[in-house]
Amino acid sequence: MSALFALFIRDLRLAIRVGGGAWMGVLFFLIVVALVPFAIGPDNALLRRIGPAILWLGALLASLLTLDQLFADDREDGSLDLILMGSAPLPLAILAKAFAHWLTAGLPLVVAAPLLGVFFNIDLLSMAAVALTLLAGTPALTFLRLIGAALAAALRRGGLLVPVLILPLTIPVLIFGVAASNAAIVGPVPFGTPFTILCALSLASLVVGPVAAAAALKHAD
Amino acid sequence: MQLSVADLTCRRGGRELFSGLSFSLAAGEALVVTGRNGSGKSSLLRLIGGLLRADGGRISLKGGNTEASIGEQAHYLGHQDALKPSLTVQENLRFWSAYLGPAENPSERALERLGLGELADLPAAYLSAGQRRRLSLARLITVHRPLWLLDEPASPLDAEGQVRLADLMHLHLTRGGLILAAAHGSIGLAATQELKLGVVP
Amino acid sequence: MMAKNHRLHAETPGPKKLPMAITDLANPSRFLTVVRPILPWLTAAAALMLALGLSQVFAAPDDYQQGATVKIMFLHVPSAWLGMFCWALMSVAALGTLVWRHPLADVAGKAAAPIGAAFTLLCLITGALWGRPMWGTYWVWDARLTSVLILFLLYLGVIALWRTVEDPSRAARAAAILTLVGAVNLPIIKFSVDWWNTLHQPASVFRLAGPAIHPAILTPLIVVAISFMLLFVTLHLAAMRNEILRRRVRTLQLMQAERAAE
Numbered sequence: 001m002s003a004l005f006a007l008f009i010r011d012l013r014l015a016i017r018v019g020g021g022a023w024m025g026v027l028f029f030l031i032v033v034a035l036v037p038f039a040i041g042p043d044n045a046l047l048r049r050i051g052p053a054i055l056w057l058g059a060l061l062a063s064l065l066t067l068d069q070l071f072a073d074d075r076e077d078g079s080l081d082l083i084l085m086g087s088a089p090l091p092l093a094i095l096a097k098a099f100a101h102w103l104t105a106g107l108p109l110v111v112a113a114p115l116l117g118v119f120f121n122i123d124l125l126s127m128a129a130v131a132l133t134l135l136a137g138t139p140a141l142t143f144l145r146l147i148g149a150a151l152a153a154a155l156r157r158g159g160l161l162v163p164v165l166i167l168p169l170t171i172p173v174l175i176f177g178v179a180a181s182n183a184a185i186v187g188p189v190p191f192g193t194p195f196t197i198l199c200a201l202s203l204a205s206l207v208v209g210p211v212a213a214a215a216a217l218k219h220a221d
Numbered sequence: 222m223q224l225s226v227a228d229l230t231c232r233r234g235g236r237e238l239f240s241g242l243s244f245s246l247a248a249g250e251a252l253v254v255t256g257r258n259g260s261g262k263s264s265l266l267r268l269i270g271g272l273l274r275a276d277g278g279r280i281s282l283k284g285g286n287t288e289a290s291i292g293e294q295a296h297y298l299g300h301q302d303a304l305k306p307s308l309t310v311q312e313n314l315r316f317w318s319a320y321l322g323p324a325e326n327p328s329e330r331a332l333e334r335l336g337l338g339e340l341a342d343l344p345a346a347y348l349s350a351g352q353r354r355r356l357s358l359a360r361l362i363t364v365h366r367p368l369w370l371l372d373e374p375a376s377p378l379d380a381e382g383q384v385r386l387a388d389l390m391h392l393h394l395t396r397g398g399l400i401l402a403a404a405h406g407s408i409g410l411a412a413t414q415e416l417k418l419g420v421v422p
Numbered sequence: 423m424m425a426k427n428h429r430l431h432a433e434t435p436g437p438k439k440l441p442m443a444i445t446d447l448a449n450p451s452r453f454l455t456v457v458r459p460i461l462p463w464l465t466a467a468a469a470l471m472l473a474l475g476l477s478q479v480f481a482a483p484d485d486y487q488q489g490a491t492v493k494i495m496f497l498h499v500p501s502a503w504l505g506m507f508c509w510a511l512m513s514v515a516a517l518g519t520l521v522w523r524h525p526l527a528d529v530a531g532k533a534a535a536p537i538g539a540a541f542t543l544l545c546l547i548t549g550a551l552w553g554r555p556m557w558g559t560y561w562v563w564d565a566r567l568t569s570v571l572i573l574f575l576l577y578l579g580v581i582a583l584w585r586t587v588e589d590p591s592r593a594a595r596a597a598a599i600l601t602l603v604g605a606v607n608l609p610i611i612k613f614s615v616d617w618w619n620t621l622h623q624p625a626s627v628f629r630l631a632g633p634a635i636h637p638a639i640l641t642p643l644i645v646v647a648i649s650f651m652l653l654f655v656t657l658h659l660a661a662m663r664n665e666i667l668r669r670r671v672r673t674l675q676l677m678q679a680e681r682a683a684e
Contacts, residue, residue: 006319010308017307018588027578034571042563078301081272085292086320118550118560219274307588340682346588347679 003088004096011100026108029062033116044121051120052130052181056174058116059109059134060141060167066105067145068162070097071153071217080153080217090218091210094150098142098210106138122185129184129191133198137177140202143209144169150213173201222248222284222367224269224291224399229278231264238264239418242278248367251390251400251410256418262403263300265418266370269401270297285367295368296321302357306346310337310356313345318363331359335385350377355385362389369393371402375409383409450526450666457659464656471649478642491555492639498548500647501541504654505573508538512580513605516598526662528594529669531601532584533661537654539577545570565616572611576604590669 036054037047047054074080083093113134117127148166155161179194223245230240238261246252254262267273269280271292282291304313311328318324318331332338335355340348348356354377361369369390375383387409390400394410402408479496512534518527549567550560561567580597587593 003320003322006316010305010312010316010320013308013312014305018585023585024582027575027582030578031575034575037563037568044559044562047563076301077305078299078303079305081267081270081297081299082303082317082321084272085270085295085297087289087293088320119563121559121561336682340679343675343679347676349679349683352679352683 003086004092007083007088007093008096008100011097012104015100015104023108025062025065025105026112028065029058029109029112030116032058032061033119037119047120048122049186051117051122052126052133052185053178054120055113055116055130055134056137056177056181059113059138060170060174062109063106063138063141063145064163064167067101067142067149068152070101070146070149071213072149075153075156084217090214094146094210094213094217095206098146102139102142106142109138110134126181126185130181133177133180133184133195136195136198136202137173140173140198140205141170143202143205144173146209146213147216150216154216154219173198176201222282222397222399224368224401225279225281225283226269227279227281229265229268229280230276231261231268231273232276233261233264240277242418244414244416246399246401246414248284248397248399249394251394251402251408251413252416253408253410253413254401254403254416254418255405260419262418263372266297266372266401266403267299269368270295270370272297282368291368294366295370296361296364296366297370297372298357298361298374299372302353303360304345304348304353304356307344309342309344310348311341313356314359314363317360321360321364321366324363325365326363328359328363331363332356334362334389335359336381351379351382354378355382358386358389361393367398369398369400369402371400371408373404374402375404450529453526454663454666457663461656461659461663464652464659468649468652468656471645471652475642475646475649478645482642483636483638491552494548494552496643496646498545498552499643500650501545501548502570503647504650505538505542505545505570507651508534508541508654509573509577509601509605509608512538512601516601516605519594519598520602525591528590528598529662529665530658531594531597532590533658533665535577535580535584535597537657537661539574539581541650541654542570542574542577546574565612569608569612569616573608576608580604590672 033054036050040046040050071080074083084090086093110131113131114124114127117124117130122130145162145166147169148162151165152162176194176198179189180191180198183189183191183194225245227243229242231238231242238259242265244252254265256262264273268275269291271290280291282294285291285294303317308316310332314328314332318328329338329341332341335358337352337355337359340352345353345356354374358374371390375386378386390402390408390410393400400410475496479493482493482496484490484492512531515527515531515534518524519531546567549570553562553567554560580600583597583600584593587596
C-alpha cells in the first residue's frame with residue numbers, strides 16, 4: 001500500500017514541477033473551446049445549444065495531450081523496469097499513476113468547464129450539470145487512455161498512435177456525457193439515465209483499463 | 222540461497238542470442254558476464270529479473286521468499302538510472318525505497334555512504350552522469366534484496382566511485398547476497414566466476 | 423552540459439554597446455541595489471494613487487444611460503491598456519534578449535508575463551460584469567472581447583513556455599521569439615476579428631478628434647490609469663528581483679553539484 005501511495009505522490013509531484021505540464025491540458029481545453037465560435041460564427045443561440053458538446057469534445061481532446069507520456073517517460077529513463085519489479089501488483093501500480101494523472105489533468109478540466117460555460121451563455125445550473133457529467137466521465141477517458149499509453153510505451157511509438165487507437169473506444173463516453181449534459185439543459189430525457197450509464201462506463205473502465213495496460217506493458221519485450 | 226539457470230534460450234529480433242545456457246550461483250558469490258556487444262549480456266540480466274520472457278529453459282531462486290517472484294527479490298541496475306530530473310536527490314531515493322521497499326537503511330545514510338549527502342536537496346537534473354549512477358546505487362543499499370543484477374554498473378563512475386561500488390558489492394556478498402554483473406572488464410571484486418557469452422558452450 | 427551553463431550566471435555583465443548608464447542598471451547586481459530602496463516608495467505611491475483614483479471614481483457622476491454600472495469602466499479600461507502595454511514591454515524585452523543577448527532582458531520578459539496576464543484577466547472579468555447589465559449576457563463573441571481573449575491566451579502560452587523549459591537561457595530565446603511573433607500577429611488578429619463581428623463601442627479616449635467623454639469622467643479614469651501603471655511597475659520590479667534571486671539560487675546549486683563532483 002505504501003508503495004502505491006509513494007508512486008501516486010511521485011507522479012503528482014512530477015506533474016506540478018517544471019516541465020510537468022499539469023496546466024497544459026486546461027490551456028489546450030480553453031483554446032479549443034475558444035476556437036469553435038470562430039469556426040461557426042458568433043451565433044449565441046447556436047453556441048448555447050452546442051455548448052455542452054463543445055465542452056465535452058474539448059475535454060476529450062485535452063485529455064489526449066499528456067497521457068501518451070504516462071508510461072513513455074518512465075520507459076525512457078528506466079523507471080518502468082523497476083516499477084515492473086516492485087512487489088505491488090502491476091494493475092494497481094498503473095491505477096495509482098492513473099489517479100495522479102486524473103487529479104492533475106482531468107480534474108482541472110472539470111473545474112474549468114463551468115467558467116468556460118460563460119462563453120456559451122449557459123446558465124449556472126446547467127453548467128453545474130455539465131461539470132458533473134465531466135466529473136463522472138473524465139475518469140473513464142483517463143482509464144481508457146491508459147491502454148493506448150501502455151501500448152505506445154510497449155511498441156516505443158508515441159505521438160499520434162495513441163489517439164488513433166483510443167479515440168474510437170471513447171465514443172460511448174462522449175455519447176452519454178453529451179446526452180446527460182443536454183438532458184440537463186434542454187431535456188426531454190431525464191438526466192439520471194445517461195448519467196448513470198456514464199458512471200457505469202467509468203467504473204467498468206477503471207477495471208478494464210489498468211488490467212489491459214498491465215498486460216500490454218508485461219508483454220512489451 | 223541459490224540461483225539456478227538451466228538450459229536457458231533467448232531469441233531477440235529473430236536472432237538466437239544464446240541457447241542451452243546453464244549456471245548456478247550460491248549465496249556470497251558473484252558472477253561476471255562478459256562478451257562482445259550484442260552477445261546477450263543485458264538480455265540475460267533482464268531475463269533473470271523477469272523483464273524479458275525466456276524462449277526456453279528454467280530460472281529458479283531457491284531458499285528465498287517462495288511467495289515472491291525472482292524480480293521482486295532482485296535489484297536491477299540498467300543502463301538508465303531511473304531518476305526524475307525535476308525531483309530532488311532525496312525525493313528520488315525516497316520514492317524508490319518506498320516503492321521497492323521495506324527500507325532497510327534510511328535514505329540519508331545511503332546518500333552519505335555514496336558521497337551525495339550534501340546534494341540531497343538539489344534537483345537530480347543538476348547531477349553529472351557519475352553522480353546519477355551513485356544515486357541509483359544508493360537504491361541498492363536502502364532496500365535489501367538478495368540478488369543484484371548490475372548491467373555495466375561502473376561505466377559512468379570515476380575511480381573513487383568505482384571503489385565505493387566495489388565496497389558495496391563486497392559487503393553485499395559477505396552478508397550472503399548474490400551478484401550477477403554484466404561488464405567488459407573486471408568489476409573490482411577479488412573472487413568472481415566468469416561467464417563468457419558469445420562462444421558456443 | 424553544466425560547464426556551458428555559466429553563460430546564464432546572473433552576474434554576467436552586459437555587453438558594452440549600450441550607453442553607460444543603462445549598462446550599469448542592466449547589471450543584475452546593480453539592478454538589485456537600485457531597486458531595493460525604491461520598491462517601498464513605489465509601493466506607497468501606487469497605493470496612494472489607487473486610493474485617490476478610487477475615491478474620485480466614487481465621486482464621479484453616473485451615466486445618464488448606464489447608471490452606476492458605468493463605473494466598472496474605471497477598472498476595465500485601465501486594465502485593458504495595461505494588458506496591451508505589458509505585451510509591448512515584453513516585446514522590447516524580447517528584442518533585448520535576441521539582439522543584445524542580455525540576461526536582464528530575459529528577466530524583464532519573464533517577470534512581465536504573469537502580470538500582463540493578470541491585467542488582461544481583470545479586463546475580461548470586469549468586461550463580463552459590465553456586459554451582463556448592458557448586453558444581457560456575460561459574454562458575447564464580439565471583436566473587442568474576443569481579441570482581448572486571444573491576448574490572454576497568448577500570455578498563457580508564454581507562461582506555459584517558461585514553465586516547461588528548465589534552463590532559463592534557452593527558455594528566454596524561445597519566449598522572446600514567441601513574444602515578437604505575438605506582437606506582429608496581434609494587430610492582424612485584431613483586424614480579422616474586427617471584420618468577423620463587432621458590437622463593442624468604438625474607441626472614445628484615444629482618437630484624432632480628441633477625447634469624447636466628459637472631464638468629470640476622464641479625470642478619474644486617468645488617475646486610475648496612472649495608479650495601475652505604478653502598480654504595474656512595482657509588481658514588475660519586485661518580480662524581476664525575485665527572478666534574479668531565483669536564478670542565483672539555481673546557479674549556486676549547479677556550482678554545488680559541480681564542486682561535489684571534483
